[in-house]
Each structure stands twice: as structure tokens, then as C-alpha cells.
Amino acid sequence: MNFDDTPQEAEFRKSVRAWLDANAPKQFEAGLRNSGFGHTALEGVDVMKASKDWQRKKYDAGWACLHWPKEYGGRGATPIERVIWQQEEGVYASLSSLFIIGHGMCGPTMMAFASEEHKQKFLPPLAAGENIWCQLFSEPAGGSDLAGLRTKAEKDGDDWIINGQKIWTSGAHYSDYGILITRTDPTVPKHKGLTMFFLDMRSPGIEIRPIKQVNGQSGFNEVYFTDVRIPDSQRLGKVGEGWSVSLTTLMNERLSIGAGMPTGFPELLDFCTRLETADGPAIDDRNVRSKLATWAVRTSGLKYTAFRSISALSKGETPGPENSIGKLVAGPTMQEIATFALDLQGEAGALLSPEHAAANARFQAMLLRSPATRVEGGTDEILRNIIAERVLGLPADIRVDKAVPFNQIPTKGR
Amino acid sequence: MEFDFSEDQKQLKDQARRFLEAKSSPKAVRVILEGPEPYDKALWKGLAEMGFMGTAIPEEFGGLGATYLELCVIAEELGRAVAPVPFSSSIFVAAELLMAAGTQAQKETYLPKLASGELIGCLALSEGVGNATPKTIQVQASSGKITGTKLPVLDGLAADFAVVAARTSAGTDAHGISLFIVDLKGAGVSRSDVETIDPTRKQASVTFNGAAGEPLGAAGEGWHILQKVLDRAAVLTAFEQLGGADRALEMARDYALDRMAFGRPIGSFQAVKHMLADMYVSATLARSNCYYGAWALSTDAAELGEAAATSRVCATQAYQHCAKNNIQVHGGMGFTWEFDCHLYYRRSNLLALSLGSLSVWEDKLIDRLRAKNAA
Numbered sequence A: 001m002n003f004d005d006t007p008q009e010a011e012f013r014k015s016v017r018a019w020l021d022a023n024a025p026k027q028f029e030a031g032l033r034n035s036g037f038g039h040t041a042l043e044g045v046d047v048m049k050a051s052k053d054w055q056r057k058k059y060d061a062g063w064a065c066l067h068w069p070k071e072y073g074g075r076g077a078t079p080i081e082r083v084i085w086q087q088e089e090g091v092y093a094s095l096s097s098l099f100i101i102g103h104g105m106c107g108p109t110m111m112a113f114a115s116e117e118h119k120q121k122f123l124p125p126l127a128a129g130e131n132i133w134c135q136l137f138s139e140p141a142g143g144s145d146l147a148g149l150r151t152k153a154e155k156d157g158d159d160w161i162i163n164g165q166k167i168w169t170s171g172a173h174y175s176d177y178g179i180l181i182t183r184t185d186p187t188v189p190k191h192k193g194l195t196m197f198f199l200d201m202r203s204p205g206i207e208i209r210p211i212k213q214v215n216g217q218s219g220f221n222e223v224y225f226t227d228v229r230i231p232d233s234q235r236l237g238k239v240g241e242g243w244s245v246s247l248t249t250l251m252n253e254r255l256s257i258g259a260g261m262p263t264g265f266p267e268l269l270d271f272c273t274r275l276e277t278a279d280g281p282a283i284d285d286r287n288v289r290s291k292l293a294t295w296a297v298r299t300s301g302l303k304y305t306a307f308r309s310i311s312a313l314s315k316g317e318t319p320g321p322e323n324s325i326g327k328l329v330a331g332p333t334m335q336e337i338a339t340f341a342l343d344l345q346g347e348a349g350a351l352l353s354p355e356h357a358a359a360n361a362r363f364q365a366m367l368l369r370s371p372a373t374r375v376e377g378g379t380d381e382i383l384r385n386i387i388a389e390r391v392l393g394l395p396a397d398i399r400v401d402k403a404v405p406f407n408q409i410p411t412k413g414r
Numbered sequence B: 001m002e003f004d005f006s007e008d009q010k011q012l013k014d015q016a017r018r019f020l021e022a023k024s025s026p027k028a029v030r031v032i033l034e035g036p037e038p039y040d041k042a043l044w045k046g047l048a049e050m051g052f053m054g055t056a057i058p059e060e061f062g063g064l065g066a067t068y069l070e071l072c073v074i075a076e077e078l079g080r081a082v083a084p085v086p087f088s089s090s091i092f093v094a095a096e097l098l099m100a101a102g103t104q105a106q107k108e109t110y111l112p113k114l115a116s117g118e119l120i121g122c123l124a125l126s127e128g129v130g131n132a133t134p135k136t137i138q139v140q141a142s143s144g145k146i147t148g149t150k151l152p153v154l155d156g157l158a159a160d161f162a163v164v165a166a167r168t169s170a171g172t173d174a175h176g177i178s179l180f181i182v183d184l185k186g187a188g189v190s191r192s193d194v195e196t197i198d199p200t201r202k203q204a205s206v207t208f209n210g211a212a213g214e215p216l217g218a219a220g221e222g223w224h225i226l227q228k229v230l231d232r233a234a235v236l237t238a239f240e241q242l243g244g245a246d247r248a249l250e251m252a253r254d255y256a257l258d259r260m261a262f263g264r265p266i267g268s269f270q271a272v273k274h275m276l277a278d279m280y281v282s283a284t285l286a287r288s289n290c291y292y293g294a295w296a297l298s299t300d301a302a303e304l305g306e307a308a309a310t311s312r313v314c315a316t317q318a319y320q321h322c323a324k325n326n327i328q329v330h331g332g333m334g335f336t337w338e339f340d341c342h343l344y345y346r347r348s349n350l351l352a353l354s355l356g357s358l359s360v361w362e363d364k365l366i367d368r369l370r371a372k373n374a375a
Ligand SMILES: Cc1cc2nc3c(=O)[nH]c(=O)nc-3n(C[C@H](O)[C@H](O)[C@H](O)COP(=O)(O)OP(=O)(O)OC[C@H]3O[C@@H](n4cnc5c(N)ncnc54)[C@H](O)[C@@H]3O)c2cc1C
Pocket: A101, A134, A135, A136, A137, A138, A139, A140, A142, A143, A144, A145, A167, A168, A169, A170, A171, A220, A372, A373, A375, A376, A377, A378, A379, A380, A381, A382, A385, A397, B270
């Protein structure tokens, strides 16, 4: 039982540190540190440019997408080396958020299913941050029930013609490419008639409409397809096997192990220590302490759960299912913490501008962003289903539409 | 990073599990639950023969001199089996107090017998309702004679001696508290069984009437010593709680797969699935935090205080959560004396209170995090 690096790991960490020390964009460090969940404090900085520059620099030195093979722009690093990189990159990692979907999901899917020529052509610029990719999965009729999607792909010679609508596509408005799941056969049961493609987001017939979110930002979009052409060579996996391709993508989404997901606890502890109430610092209050303790142990539990997985990686083993609790714990905790921090601020908790609100308005930003964490990438309820079924071995939900041809599934209730 | 138990430690855990499944079956636990015996003597003897009590006691004092990691895995298995024995009182607390504060002669006298199970020790701290603080300790010691009543004393009927926290100087501050070893079979001691929520770990009311007390540690240092040792005991108890939480989750899962209602297993209803998923989350968080505690305990890390409170708070919450929902999943059956769910419900709530209740450990945790933050 120890947290020590093996000699090779220590050596690797040393070289990571040395490189970061010499190359990290230190001018952004303070701003990134003050940024909170749902808001950046990089004033007067073009975040897109800063992100792309940092990614390029990493790429040129061989520190981008570490675990990818070298020929596709990675470093061929082991999983544990990737974790060490993430630990050391620390605060600068938030400059990579534009690339998370591309690097975490689209890249691995391309790696598994694209032709060699396409891998050579598309993966290195993706690793370098030259291109941004998005994931066109969810639809109005297919979110948790992704296989209920309706966007049609019809064969026309060597091309496919796409018609339909995607929704909640993060970053579609600034993406260069995307992976797209479509329905190619509505006459078979819903999981069987799907096919996956990748496409140029500037293809004729694509219309992107930003959606305004609860927190006023517009990170995600509606994407409309009208007779968009995709060459058959950009198909990923076989016709009708899009579902299993999408599972590869989603598996990669869940596989990434960080240093534990953020919950907002350190920020809250700090806030409660500083906040003066009529009876002294808020942290001296029994009620405050009890709540802090609960959030403290959840946060620490996530950290050490990640360490258990990292430890397995270090031994060359596959981590157990323990990491599946991450988002399910972090999302609701962050929301509870934000609500409580506002409660401590009294009526002024409602203030949103950093000029008036306490703690640079970080808890207000957290309040308005945290509902999304509980929905994106699998809702809390879907995650509970997954734990119940795959970890605890309980029966799957009864699905009345599973064996029915897609075009015969009822679409209206009552 | 090797944030896990070693293969040898996992083997020891398996060995402990097999032994306890045979010797501390629910049937055996019920004998103590329903009968007059203060603890399961045959099980105690068996645990001693396995060498479990002496795990972390140094060889020079008759122990095996293994690490605390070995003791952690044993603690987890004891918890899983709701073992009706005074292991935690005697080993996690009494032996630790002796190792922390005993003279060489005291260690030589007591530790080998604690390691062999020949002697059982316990802690006599609380004096009625409320968590013990220097202020609540009214039992007096003057010229080595102890007077007053301790209630409740966990394993007070099973134990041969108690470490008693007593007031040696007037006032209410911590420096007026000293520790004494008192022979519970000696003159001036009377003890009686008290009814509790968990009769599988019997408790006593112990009255001292001028009983002879042998000082343990320096006068006035009692509270301080106790706090240090309670941190160590907290990690070990957290493992006991973790073992119980895991078992309660397993029982609930198994029942959910078996029990049919509305023509399908109840484990196919989302309300039940999600309840079980949440139990898994609690138990997983507790396990990860317990590993942190085990690391800190076994390396005497500067973080021990924080790690102990973290594992203790999290394991208390997890065990209570899993044990109560285990009953819920079992429906009416869960509320019967006949089903074993209540063994876990009782124990989870007993362990939540011993060594200081949840709020005490929440306070310690926040104090320690705050100090770390300020540093
Ligand atoms: C910030 C953000 C970014 C996103 N980015 C992307 C992206 O880049 N690409 C992309 O493809 N998608 C993206 N999504 C979409 C996201 O994956 C879906 O919103 C999510 O899967 C839920 O689907 P839904 O919105 O259709 O909700 P629904 O599926 O309609 O769910 C509504 C409610 O019903 C519950 N529910 C549904 N099914 C079940 C069930 N079987 N059991 C129990 N409860 C159930 C849900 O838990 C939820 O509470 C993003 C979402 C958000 C919030």
C-alpha cells in the first residue's frame, strides 16, 4: 500500500515535469486557477487560440494524445504514463476541454474503424489540435434511448444521403469534423438498423443552430441535415452495425480516468473558512461542519477510487468497475455544494456578477452549470441502471420495443 | 503506485473469510444475540489459534509483528461476519493504548496475553448520555483509587480489564484526565449487563468503588493519548464497518434476484435497482477512503488524523446506508427476527456510536482539513 512511483514511472514523471516547467503557458496559470466550473477567468484572452497553441506545442514535443500510437500523432505511452501526464499537466489541462470529445471519443472510434488512409490523414491533425471534432449522436427522439434516433442515411451510388436532425451537439459550431450515427434500415429492430459515419462539418446541407443553455452560454447546438452527402468510404464499421460502433465510443468516454472528478469541495471549504457570520467563521457552525464532512468524504472517496484504478493500470491490469461511480457522485455533489454556498450568502447568493457576488461568483456559475453534469454523457438514472446491471448483475429493464421493427414502434402515448 | 493490498494480504483475507464463515455463521451470532453469554468463547479461541489478535503486536510482546494492513483485512472480515467477539475493544483499543502509553513492564505483562486472547481488554470512557469530552468525565481517581460509574462500556462483561479514563485533578479541562488499568474482576468493581440495540456485542454498566487503578501513561496525559489511539482504532473500525456494508449490499442484491413480485424479480424494478446502485456507490467510496486510512495507519503518516476521520465518517455512513436499505429490499421479511438483516442493522448502528459518534468524527475531520488548508 503506497503511492510511490515505480522507478520507470518516476523517471517518466521527471521528464514530464521538466518539459512542462520549460514550456507550459505560465501566463495563464493564475487565470486558469481562478476559473471555476462553468466559467473561465481568462480575461481578454482568445481561449480557442490559447487552447490550440498549447495543444500544438504539446503535439510537436510528443505530449499530445499520449496513449495513441506514434504513427497517428501519439506517443505510444502506457495507460499509467497517460495518468502521470494528466496529474502533472494539472491546471493547464483545462485548456484541452475543446478537444475532449475529439481525443476521448472520436479519435478512438476512428482508430478502431476507419481505413488506414483515413487514420493517417485525420488522426494527426486531431491530436495536434488543428482540427476539432464533435459527436453527433443525440437527437430529439434519441437521448438516453440513443437507439431511438431517426436521422436517415440512404444509399445513392457510392454516397449516402443524410436527412434529419441532431441535438445537444457540443462544439458543432466550431468543429471541423464529426462522427455521426444514422438509421439506415427502419424495417428492422432499432439497434440493428444503425450505421456510423464521419463527416466534414462544412459539408453542404448542414445547418447549425446554437442552443442557449441555462447558464446563458451556448456550448451545444442543433444540427440539421438536408441531403448531406457522405462518401461510403467514410462509413465506420459495417452497415447495420452502428450500435456496436457507438458502444466503442461510449466505452472510451467512460474509460478515461482522471485524478477524480471535481466536486467543488476545496472551494467550499475555503469559502466557509473565510466567511464571517455573526457567530464567527461559517466553518465553526455545527450544521455547516456536518455537511462539509459529507462532501469531504465523497470528494476524497472519488480521489482514492481513481487511485485504485490507477494502481491497477500501474500493474498492467484492467481497472475494476469502481470507477463507474465518478460522475454519479461528482454531479449531484457539485450541485448540492453550489446550492449550499449560495444559502450561506443569504439574499446576496442570488447575485451573479463577479463584481457583487461572493467568491468571484464561482458558486453561482457552478449552480447554473451543474445540472448539465447530471445529464451529459449518461444521466444519473442511466448510470444507476448501468451499475445495477453490469456491476451488480441485476436484470435489464424490460424493453417493449426491443424486438419490434423500428418503423412499427409507437411514437405517441395516451 | 500500489494503492491496494498485496497478494499475501488478500490471501490472509480469504483465509479469515473462510474461517469466519464456518465459525461465525449467522447461527452462531444468534446464540450470543439470544443468550446470556457475553461473547462467543469458541470463536474467540479459534481467532486466537489463527493468531489474528496478535497480528500487529510486535514479536517481542508475543505478537506476529505483521503490519496494520494485515489487521485491516482481518477487521473487514470480522465486520462482514458480524463476529460476536470483543476483538475491537481488546485489540484495536486496549492493545493500542498499551502500545502507545504502557511502560515496558506493562507491555510485557499485558500484550502477550492480549495477543493470545488469554486476556480481554476494553475501554471505559462514556458516562451516560452524550459523547465523552473532558468535561463529561466525572469518574475520579485519587491515590490510585477509582470511583464512579461508566456507562455504557462496550464488551465490559467480556473483558478482564478496562482502561478507564478518570479525572485526576479538579476542573473540566483535558489535562485533568488520566488513564488507569483496572482489573474488572478485582475488589471495588461491580458490573451489570445493560440492554442495548445490539446484544451481539454486549455492553455493561461498570461501577468503581475505590477500585485499584494502575496508571497508564503520564498523569494528565490521558485525553491526549486517547485521541491518538482513537484515530488508529477508527481506521480499523472503519474496515469492520466496510465489511458489514459490503455484506449487507450482497444480501440485498441476492434477495433482489430471488424474490418475485408482479411476475418478475424485484431486482428488475428500477426503484430497487437504483437503491442497490446507490448502496454500491456508498460502499465503494467507503472502501477507497478506508484504503487511504490503511495507508496512513500502516505508515504512521502525518495524514493519519485526517485519513482516520475520513475513513471513519465515510464507513459509518456507508454501513448505515447499506444495512437499512438491505431491510427495505427484503420487505416484511427484512423486519423479521428470523432473517439476518437485523444483525447488520444493529451492528451498523452500534459501530456508528462507538469511539465517538458520527458528529464527533465530522468535527475532527473538519478541524483537520482546516488546519491542513491553513498550513
Ligand atoms: C451539456 C451537454 C452536452 C451534451 N453534449 C452532447 C454531444 O456532444 N453529443 C451528443 O450526442 N449528445 C450530447 N448531449 C446529450 C446527452 O447525451 C443527452 O442529453 C443525455 O443522454 C440524455 O438524453 P435526453 O436529453 O434525451 O434525456 P431523456 O433521455 O429524455 O431523459 C429525460 C429523463 O428521463 C430519464 N430516463 C430516460 N430513460 C430512462 C431509463 N431507461 N431509466 C430511467 N430513467 C430514464 C433520464 O434519466 C432523465 O432524467 C449533451 C447534453 C448536455 C446536457
